[in-house]
Amino acid sequence: MFTTAAIVYILVKESWIFFEAVPIRRFLFDTQWTPLFDDAHYGIMVLLSGTLTSSAVALLVAIPLGTIIAIYLSEFAPFKVREIAKPFLELLGGVPTIVYGYFALVFLTPLLQKIYPELPGFNLLSAGLIMGVMIIPYVASLSEDAMRAVPMALREGSYAMGATRLQTALRVVMPAATSGIASAYILGISRAVGETMILAVAAGMQPNLTFNPAESGATITSYIVQVALGDLPHGSIGYQTIFAAGLSLLLLTLTFNLLGHWLRKRFREVY
Amino acid sequence: MMQTQDIQAIRDIIRRAKRWDAFFGVLGILALMVGVLTFMTLFVDMAIQGMGRIDANFFTNFPSRRAEHAGILSAWVGTLLVMLVTGLAAVPLGVAAGVYLEEYAPKNWLTDVIEINITNLAGVPSIVYGLLALGLFVYQFGFGQSILSAGLTLALLILPVVIVATREAIRAIPQIIREGSYACGATTWQTVKDHILPYSSAGILTGVIIGMARAIGETAPIITIGALTFIAFLPPLPFTGVPPAGLLDWLFAPFTVMPIQMFNWTSRPEAAFQTNAAAAGFILVLMTLAMNGTAIWLRYRLRKNITW
Numbered sequence: 082m083f084t085t086a087a088i089v090y091i092l093v094k095e096s097w098i099f100f101e102a103v104p105i106r107r108f109l110f111d112t113q114w115t116p117l118f119d120d121a122h123y124g125i126m127v128l129l130s131g132t133l134t135s136s137a138v139a140l141l142v143a144i145p146l147g148t149i150i151a152i153y154l155s156e157f158a159p160f161k162v163r164e165i166a167k168p169f170l171e172l173l174g175g176v177p178t179i180v181y182g183y184f185a186l187v188f189l190t191p192l193l194q195k196i197y198p199e200l201p202g203f204n205l206l207s208a209g210l211i212m213g214v215m216i217i218p219y220v221a222s223l224s225e226d227a228m229r230a231v232p233m234a235l236r237e238g239s240y241a242m243g244a245t246r247l248q249t250a251l252r253v254v255m256p257a258a259t260s261g262i263a264s265a266y267i268l269g270i271s272r273a274v275g276e277t278m279i280l281a282v283a284a285g286m287q288p289n290l291t292f293n294p295a296e297s298g299a300t301i302t303s304y305i306v307q308v309a310l311g312d313l314p315h316g317s318i319g320y321q322t323i324f325a326a327g328l329s330l331l332l333l334t335l336t337f338n339l340l341g342h343w344l345r346k347r348f349r350e351v352y
Numbered sequence: 353m354m355q356t357q358d359i360q361a362i363r364d365i366i367r368r369a370k371r372w373d374a375f376f377g378v379l380g381i382l383a384l385m386v387g388v389l390t391f392m393t394l395f396v397d398m399a400i401q402g403m404g405r406i407d408a409n410f411f412t413n414f415p416s417r418r419a420e421h422a423g424i425l426s427a428w429v430g431t432l433l434v435m436l437v438t439g440l441a442a443v444p445l446g447v448a449a450g451v452y453l454e455e456y457a458p459k460n461w462l463t464d465v466i467e468i469n470i471t472n473l474a475g476v477p478s479i480v481y482g483l484l485a486l487g488l489f490v491y492q493f494g495f496g497q498s499i500l501s502a503g504l505t506l507a508l509l510i511l512p513v514v515i516v517a518t519r520e521a522i523r524a525i526p527q528i529i530r531e532g533s534y535a536c537g538a539t540t541w542q543t544v545k546d547h548i549l550p551y552s553s554a555g556i557l558t559g560v561i562i563g564m565a566r567a568i569g570e571t572a573p574i575i576t577i578g579a580l581t582f583i584a585f586l587p588p589l590p591f592t593g594v595p596p597a598g599l600l601d602w603l604f605a606p607f608t609v610m611p612i613q614m615f616n617w618t619s620r621p622e623a624a625f626q627t628n629a630a631a632a633g634f635i636l637v638l639m640t641l642a643m644n645g646t647a648i649w650l651r652y653r654l655r656k657n658i659t660w
């Protein structure tokens with residue numbers, strides 16, 4: 082409770098200093114992000130585009146694979162496979178993200194460059210792909226929990242009608258577990274949007290207004306890291322930008338969380 | 353005649369449904385394999401790259417401008433000390449909050465708000481915690497860019513994990529235990545101290561280990577509070593620093609931790625440093641794997657042994 086209050090207080094207070102110097106219209110609509118140059122521009126859109134692009138790539142990996150794994154583990158897999166796979170997924174989720182970032186930079190990017198030779202050394206694509214793999218465990222394990230909570234009687238009814246396991250999973254279990262699966266997706270999205278180190282390491286840090294994953298770009302999170310690593314004095318306007326960026330990030334994830342809360346309420350099935 | 357055609361059509365439908373079913377069974381295994389194989393590749397690749405660098409000197413050397421002399425002494429000492437602060441701050445607070453919410457808190461709107469709040473906190477990106485710490489610990493409280501700031505930051509980060517684990521462990525204790533204790537005239541505190549905490553301790557421990565494993569790997573919030581990446585000295589031992597030296601001087605010392613050391617090496621262009629990064633990463637992964645593995649094993653034991 083204290084933490085939330087403190088987070089909001091600090092972010093709003095420090096952002097206030099920033100927004101006193103930079104009108105909010107320029108923050109939202111400027112198409113350049115060069116707060117450290119003499120000719121300073123503060124267009125959050127630039128960072129947002131990087132965040133959204135990399136998150137989109139990550140979710141394109143994580144949501145289909147995570148859902149398939151969840152269906153497989155909950156409806157298809159024999160007991161033994163599940164007993165081994167679930168802890169393994171948890172281990173996968175526990176690997177530090179800096180390690181994933183390193184992997185994206187020195188392993189995946191060279192691999193992708195063999196297919197697309199013009200791919201730059203830092204790009205949103207390989208960072209996004211690895212981020213997707215990182216999120217799979219969260220999506221899979223939460224969706225699986227939701228599907229397992231569906232009462233057996235529903236499945237038995239479906240099987241009694243002669244449905245196969247896949248038909249049962251897609252037409253009976255998944256609709257019944259919608260609210261849980263939706264919140265698993267939302268958590269995945271929050272993770273992707275807030276992920277920092279993979280992007281800081283593998284996506285480069287040049288602010289770049291682009292939705293093309295094959296370019297390098299900065300995200301809200303990697304920009305914060307970049308400034309924190311530098312030696313800007315506390316209280317300068319460049320320094321205050323990271324709080325404004327952080328506030329945007331918090332609002333973004335908060336929106337998703339509220340959406341998830343609403344979805345859970347809207348689609349909850351009571352047995 | 354008509355009937356055999358119908359039966360034929362139905363058989364086709366069934367065959368198609370069964371084919372899709374079998375196909376999905378394979379697809380599921382393949383999807384699982386993507387995760388497993390990525391992890392295996394990552395692990396083996398890092399092991400091959402880094403193994404050559406891992407020897408006794410790697411653990412006892414400070415970072416250096418020459419890759420082959422660089423080591424992780426200050427990094428692992430830093431990690432150890434930061435984890436100590438994190439544990440000391442997060443465990444008592446988290447357990448107390450969990451116990452309060454389960455055993456003491458009245459059911460009212462305030463409790464509801466707190467609960468929603470804790471769920472939401474789990475979704476806040478870790479870098480935002482870093483910004484909080486930068487504003488609060490580093491500047492307002494004047495702790496500086498020290499071990500204390502970092503430890504407290506990570507403690508805030510894992511607090512929701514510890515609280516949730518505590519609550520789940522407590523909720524698994526049957527009501528009968530509490531009723532028995534109250535029937536003997538015990539107060540709420542006596543019930544908590546003599547029954548609730550001992551019975552839930554293994555579950556709480558599992559949550560604490562998972563939280564700590566997460567904290568060890570966290571890089572972003574610590575970078576945000578401004579941890580230095582090139583530290584070629586250790587925090588002062590108690591009573592050895594510049595007088596007036598105290599027992600807790602190390603709390604305010606600048607520091608570096610394993611993930612930051614790895615980040616620093618990764619972002620250098622020379623190949624030799626990439627090898628160091630692989631080695632440091634390998635050790636980091638081993639550390640988190642060991643911790644998470646312990647937690648999973650504990651939980652497994654727990655599930656098997658509990659008979660109320």
